[in-house]
Amino acid sequence: MMLRIKRVPTVVSNYQKDEAENAGRRSGGCGKNCLRSCCIPGAKLPLYAFKKVNNMELEEDVLKIENKEPPVAFLDSLVLGEWEDRMQRGLFRYDVTACETKVITGEYGFIAQLNEGRHLKKRPTEFRVDTVLQPFDGNKFNFTKVGQEEVLFQFGASEDGEVQFFSNAPIDVENSPSVVAINVSPIEYGHVLLIPRIFECFPQRIDRESFLLALYMAAEAGNPYFRLGYNSLGAFATINHLHFQAYYLAMTFPIEKAPTKKLTTLTGGVVVSELLKYPVRGLVFEGGNTLRDLSKTASDACICLQENNIPYNVLISDCGKRIFLLPQCYAEKQALGEVSPEILDTQVNPAVWEISGHMVLKRRKDYDEASEENAWRLLAEVSLSQERFCEVNALIFEAIAGSEDVIGNGTETSIEAPSLKEDDAIAESSHREFWCLLSRTTIVFRTFVTWIQMGVFDSELYLTQVWFRIFSCLEDSWSSNPCLQLRVSKTSIGLDKFFKKNRVRVT
Template identity: 60%
Template sequence: MMSGNQGGQVGNKEGSGGGGCGRNCLSKCCLLHGGAKLPLYSFSKSAKGSGLSSERKKPHSLFLDRLLKVWEDRRLRGLFHHDITACETKILPGEHGFIVVLVEGRDLKKRPTEFGLDEVLQHFDGRKFNFTKIGQEEVLFRFEESGNDEAQYLEHAPVMASACPNVIAINVSPIAYGHVLLIPRILDCMPQRIDRESFLLAMRMAREAHNPYFRVGYNSLGAFATINHLHFQAYCLTESFPVEKAPTQMITTLGSGVKISQLLHYPVRGLVFEGGSSLEDLSDVISSACIFLQDTNCPYNVLISDSGKQIFLFPQCYAEKRAQGKVSQEILEKQVNPAIWELGGHFALKRRQDYVEASEGSLCSFLEMVSLSEERFTEMKGYILEALASVAVKDIMERAERD
């Protein structure tokens, strides 16, 4: 996700307002003090008009229509490192139907990871690359709650001096059409860690798209997030992800109505969350599980699917095995890092040979290496359920005290 405006390069000054540092960046100097005007999409906090249908259909929401239109404009302007529309893609034969895309040399253009992979929680370091250093031309629009409970889009909206905007920007190294980044409260410079408010924002983004083919993903540090600045990824892929087709086994239903299941007959062990009386209920449960994992230094990935109605949580251990020398040189040479898209079954391969030779068996073996063992997963699952029960009791007590 290397930005074209990194390293002090001068960005496109179009619409910069003439102030700031001259790079037209997303730091306070240009965003707040440079007279910046960025497009604004305001979403309704309620589910009204969001159309939470799971029917497979083409995008038609105001949000997704606008996102794809502006993303296409950035593609035509040449802001991406490669043209994803020209990349070869295929579905592999087999039980899972893994999806592979050939993006030759993608890792050569991505910014190298600038932090250790052995700690899930690390402090934000402003000296290293972060999203305040990208150019405003890479921004599609701000994503904020509507003041009148109606979704709307404004092409030119001044950024107020007191603002700390949520930003949707292009991923300059896309692996699918419409590949974007959601950066919550960008000027707060939060490290890559889940909190309840930010995860709910990602859930609302998924709901606002009103399309099951638009997924939102999250990678923790140690699970192949490449930048330690809080962000989610999202894109459109008009195929079902293999993990979305995998069978599940019910574990429990929480008091909030959220159902927790586990994946069956899938090479990566994971939990599936659905239901609840509201989007907020479901979001609170998953964010609590994520917070537990990151507080216990367990790397993980999250996939928000089906307009925010089905969420997959994957604890993983690939970085740990790699550090222990348990990953073969053959696998390392393929340069496939198991982030959320790979765990879901969508693989970006960088070498034509690997693309030609890809098979369901080889990808299953790779994902099995990423997964926690059955014993370790069962133990972790128990800890997560205990943590969720503890959080539920605490929330009940706090509500009782307020009442």
């Protein structure tokens, strides 16, 4: 069954709303100053080339040590200065600085904004929410179709290792620069979009290099109140063209106040923790010997989620030094009719900013009645159940363990697959589901082994208890079937080899 929901899409470009009606009658040039081949020849934009910093120091600290001043203040003059220039030129659909905002009384201090202009005069559109990875479709609106006046500057790594700024640099289409553009329907002051390698037209999916670029942007800004966010498809991304969002808000987000429980420290120094006492379950990544270490671990976790078709949101906080990963299921529940009408009536689409505690409300009634209890109730609908969250964590830690090589090089970690003859016998006995379940439990079990090696659990007794409970639950299924008894035996032998090679004692 295909899952779809209807919602009012966010207009991020002034040319987005004209795309459908103009597409059918265009011939020759597009009639606007866009970023496609019809308009791009000879086009120029400012270029900010950042210095790659391998350790976790901020760029501004490095500059202080070297007694150098950056050629331009990245956040104040470039991002916010250019954003204000576009506001003066009337490129935004409304004045977000005039929107009422308040801090809601309570332990976490949720932030409520009344933004009635963000969804006016727009019709609901149907969105598919059951597929996180969808192919890029050049016929639909994408960021190559924005106006050049909506693009603030190009953003990339310096070739000579020094920060550089060029006020009028040619756009090198063949090398596909990353760009920063305005969101014409801003949520907050300085709301921009980071579009990695724009002309490569990546769909909305995380990759390691693009994620690292987002961390560099957060580090370059050097201000904890300037944060970046990411929404996957199925988690309220509007445009299927790879992009991050960012804006400046001089308040601490509720999610940044939430306590955490440390799960493990990886070999690269990255600390992985779990959010506690917050309505949405999630993981937190921080630390690391290098910015690349942190980026690699967090992006691998994101890649794991999207490859397993799990919608998620990401908040990049604290100048790129803290990353919140938040798998969610709100759109799925909405499509299945499992969200209460009272919450649906608010028309709030809980994406990364709302989940982080910045509640963008579209009705005066909801703003006037905003409370921590109401915010908590809405966000609780977003969160995975505890059981599902544990399953997702198992997938994530399995992926991280593989990339970190925690288990060790050359270690046999796979469980022997059934032979063709055994497979047929299982199918004939109507027990194929059992084999799938057994395979899945062994993967989860090996993840527990990895966690013990990483120090997540203190006792090997816990591992024994998990294995005992798995086989106790499955005993009824295999006890009457000789083929399944053979498979269980081979699986146990395979796991026994795995334990011995990894020096894990199971009694």
